[in-house]
Amino acid sequence: MLAVIGGSGLYRIDQLEEVQEVRITTPFGEPSSPILIGKLRGKRVAFLARHGLNHQYSPSFVPYRANLWALKEIGANRVLSISAVGAINERFRPGDFVIIDDFLDFTKGREDTFYQGAYSLDVPGDDKPAELLKNKKVVHVDMSEAYCPQMRRCLMDVLEELKLSYHPSGVYACTEGPRFETPAEIRAIKILGGDVVGMTGYPEVALARELAMCYASLCVVANPAAGIAKYRLTSDEVISLMKSKEEEIKLILKLFVERLEDQRTCNCHRALEGAEV
Numbered sequence: 001m002l003a004v005i006g007g008s009g010l011y012r013i014d015q016l017e018e019v020q021e022v023r024i025t026t027p028f029g030e031p032s033s034p035i036l037i038g039k040l041r042g043k044r045v046a047f048l049a050r051h052g053l054n055h056q057y058s059p060s061f062v063p064y065r066a067n068l069w070a071l072k073e074i075g076a077n078r079v080l081s082i083s084a085v086g087a088i089n090e091r092f093r094p095g096d097f098v099i100i101d102d103f104l105d106f107t108k109g110r111e112d113t114f115y116q117g118a119y120s121l122d123v124p125g126d127d128k129p130a131e132l133l134k135n136k137k138v139v140h141v142d143m144s145e146a147y148c149p150q151m152r153r154c155l156m157d158v159l160e161e162l163k164l165s166y167h168p169s170g171v172y173a174c175t176e177g178p179r180f181e182t183p184a185e186i187r188a189i190k191i192l193g194g195d196v197v198g199m200t201g202y203p204e205v206a207l208a209r210e211l212a213m214c215y216a217s218l219c220v221v222a223n224p225a226a227g228i229a230k231y232r233l234t235s236d237e238v239i240s241l242m243k244s245k246e247e248e249i250k251l252i253l254k255l256f257v258e259r260l261e262d263q264r265t266c267n268c269h270r271a272l273e274g275a276e277v
């Protein structure tokens with residue numbers, strides 16, 4: 001099953017039919033919001049609001065581990081994240097979509113692994129992640145291809161078909177927030193290879209990989225990043241840009257769900273093979 005995680009400005013998917021609200025707790029705490037499970041184009045799809053239904057979780061305090069664990073528990077094996085970003089690459093314009101293909105992590109000490117070795121939590125269940133946790137294993141997952149190539153290909157096909165303005169690749173730099181970056185920080189990130197900047201893409205992508213889930217990130221450029229914009233940045237600008245993209249996001253989701261083959265042809269499901277020490 002595919003799960004969609006909605007970022008700022010995206011708190012539900014209206015097109016879901018036969019919706020069931022699932023409240024689930026995990027060994028890593030409560031997820032950000034109840035999970036909605038419904039049907040889209042006849043396929044089961046789950047939805048989770050990353051910041052909570054009232055946008056009560058700031059980027060540093062989003063329960064990323066609980067969110068991913070809860071999605072795994074309800075049977076999701078693929079995650080599509082949809083979030084707003086600031087553009088660093090000058091070719092990227094407000095309103096453009098970006099299909100992320102790599103990331104830079106500038107967060108500060110977020111809980112970014114399930115596998116804490118001697119300090120691992122005891123969890124119920126007998127799947128591979130539960131077994132690794134019970135056996136207090138240290139696990140190093142590969143991040144050479146952090147974003148699922150099969151999901152990315154499908155997103156490209158869908159955006160092409162809808163004739164939307166998009167970039168097939170881009171490096172996502174994740175900052176700690178909640179403040180926006182300084183112009184000097186953006187210049188530094190640009191030198192390091194970042195194309196867009198956001199505050200929530202990490203550790204979600206790494207945690208999904210630790211659960212051998214497929215993960216893709218579709219970003220919407222909401223603003224030019226600090227210093228590139230010649231004006232002050234506001235949350236209002238980010239939210240109103242996301243609202244203006246609602247209809248396009250709906251179309252993308254519908255077509256994406258329809259086009260994504262049920263069979264996973266990528267290697268994401270093999271993430272835990274050879275990863276434990």
Ligand code: HPA
Binds near residue numbers: 225226238
């Ligand atoms: N910086 C960080 N996060 C963001 C931005 C930004 O400029 N725009 C939307 N999310």
